[in-house]
Amino acid sequence: MTELDPQAEGVSRFRRWVGWIPLVALCVFSLAGYRFWTDRLKQSPAADVHAHFLDFMAGRSPKALAYRIGYYKKFERDSVASEHFEQVCAAMYRLAVEDKLDPADHSTMMAKGCKAFGRKYPGTELPR
Numbered sequence: 495m496t497e498l499d500p501q502a503e504g505v506s507r508f509r510r511w512v513g514w515i516p517l518v519a520l521c522v523f524s525l526a527g528y529r530f531w532t533d534r535l536k537q538s539p540a541a542d543v544h545a546h547f548l549d550f551m552a553g554r555s556p557k558a559l560a561y562r563i564g565y566y567k568k569f570e571r572d573s574v575a576s577e578h579f580e581q582v583c584a585a586m587y588r589l590a591v592e593d594k595l596d597p598a599d600h601s602t603m604m605a606k607g608c609k610a611f612g613r614k615y616p617g618t619e620l621p622r
Contacts, residue, residue, distance in 0.1 A: 536577035544579055547608075548586060550600040557589035561618065568620050578621040584611035585618040 539545065552559040565582060566572060574582050587608035590597055598605040 536575065538576050539573035540576050540579040544583070544604070545573065547597070547601055547604040548574060548583065551586045551590040551595065551597055555586075555590035555593040555595045557593050558586040558595075561586055561589055561620075565620055580611045581615040581621045583608040584615040585620075588612060588618055 540548070548562065552562045562574075562582070565574065565578070569575070569578075583604075587597055587605065596605075597608065
């Protein structure tokens, strides 16, 4: 039986794993980049068609306007973030209906969508 040199065994083990380092680094950077990209998308303003619907409700309902102003103050923004749109839309829809406004006058599809979001967000509290 021959004795193996422990130092040679370590070099051989390193050579086996050194090829995986770039692949692991690529995976880590890809996941970090994806996370950064999705976080930026969530913070981007809601689409224009959605923003115009919120503008319609805020322009004709004092309660919906007060809610939107509260949102802007809390988040220090001048637009609704994409990640908050569903909750804001549901709350503003509910408040506009309380003020006897029919949001379907602007868009039937958007009104149905915001009403449906109300099942997921039943109150009128601001997003976290």
